[in-house]
Amino acid sequence: MNTRLAGARVGARFAIAAAMLYAAAPASGADIDYRASIGAGYSDNVRRTATNEESEDIAMAGLDFSLDQNSKRVSADVVGNLAFYDYLSNTYDPELVGSVYADTAFSLVPQRFTWVLSDQYGQVAVDPFQPATPDNRENINYLSTGPDFIVHVGPQMDLTLGARYSLITYEEDPLDATVLDGQVSLSRALSGRSSISLNASKRQTEYDDQVINANFDQLETYFRYNVNGARTNIALDAGYTELTRDVSDDGESGALLRADISRRISASTVASLTAGHEFSTTAGAFAGELGAHGGVSTAPGRQGADPFTLDRATLTWSFIRNVTTVAAIANWSKHSYQNLSSLDQTTMILTARYQRDLSPKTSLQVNLSRTDFEIVEGGAEYKELSAGLNFSWSLTRQLNLKVEYEYADRSGATLNQFKENHLWLTLGYGRGNPRGERRAPTFGVDAQQDPAGN
DSSP, rough: OOOHHHHHHHHHHHHHHHHHHHHSSSSTTTEEEEEEEEEEEEEEETOSSSSSOOEEEEEEEEEEEEEEEEEEEEEEEEEEEEEEEEETTOSSOEEEOOOOOOOOEEEEEEETTEEEEEEEEEEEESSSSSSOOOGGGGEHHHHHEEEEEEEEEEETEEEEEEEEEEEESSSSSSOOEEEOOOOEEEESSSSSSSEEEEEEEEEEESSGGGOOOOOOOEEEEEEEEEOSSSSEEEEEEEEEEEEETTOOOEEEEEEEEEEEEEEOOOOSSSEEEEEEEEEEEEEEHHHTTSSSSSSSSEEEEOSSSOEEEEEEEEEEEEEEEEEEEEEEEEEEEEEESSGGGGGEEEEEEEEEEEEEOOOSSEEEEEEEEEEEEEEEEOEEEEEEEEEEEEEESSSSSSSSEEEEEEEEEEOOOOSOEEEEEEEEEEEEEEOOOOOOSSSOOOOOHHHOTTTOOO
16 A cells, blocks of 8 residues: 555544544534635645755645633643645655644543543654655654543542553554553642642553564652642642663663743733653654644654653743734754664754734734754754745635745755745635644633633
């Protein structure tokens, strides 16, 4: 079977699953936006080469959707952006690209029994040294599900027992794996808005391909301090983590640190910081970052089975008021391997978006993104700049016309360089304005401004 078409079918199943989630979500309290589109595109360098550029006409069918719900029974944050491309001059086989981020929790017995389901689907680079083209990207999916049982052990204390079963699936790389995770947490409420807890978890990762010989166990023990204030949300984890491999008695251990801080600076402005120092895998890092920032369709970096120390930080600033939206995101990460320093890599992604409603029916959006990627040992690196201009015209309440221009430019002394111009014309039908990333944090002051709690 053609691998590109196989990947498209895999992605289509996730699109169907997302649609089923829409249908299953209760109407009350659910905010659902979607846009189905058809269109055509033109690229002046579809293979993204430094010389002998080849142009291509592309037929496209796309689906964008988002769901936001926070009720007593269901908490759901779902974002999807999928497009099917047919390359009319047959430079590549047809393919499905895009991503789906879903994070849901179903309260089957309120405050007693919750079932969690999350899924992250997208593309990663096969060869980190080459540009993202249909021949150099593959689909990856990270599906996780399991229960949380909550036992009240006192007027201000809760004991939570949780379990997760996760499946990691790669389209091409032999990195498919199963992850089993058990968790226990003892928490105490300090006030109506803050709590402290002692947490422990054990995670077992087993790869389907035993030739890889990279199975490992991971133990985490940490304290968490959590605050949901009127204008500030804080979640801080500090503790100890240990990693042991099945093939060796040599283990790794060290400090575990995680922070998630957000602040409503004004009625229009929100700033947030997420950071961490922990053990992870390339699949785990992909799942953690998906949906956190826009502008990158294929996740950069080298894929592998070996766990590593992940250092990361993401700073986000957004301004939303009346007819203007501005957002800026800085994302940095470093992968450090204990015994394979030649694989150490750092990534910095900077993105900025500006959107302005020119009239009740027209809007203009500008997107900028820069990715800096480096393999630390050996000095292999590249810098990739992308820019986009998007004009949207609402023909009716449901029907709209979009004209989009995209520019990409990669430079680097040791890696493939290219420049590409891309033009799209699409006709879309839908409702609302689907989000392009995870939902923004909410604060106590927001509920005060909306007494109904919607």
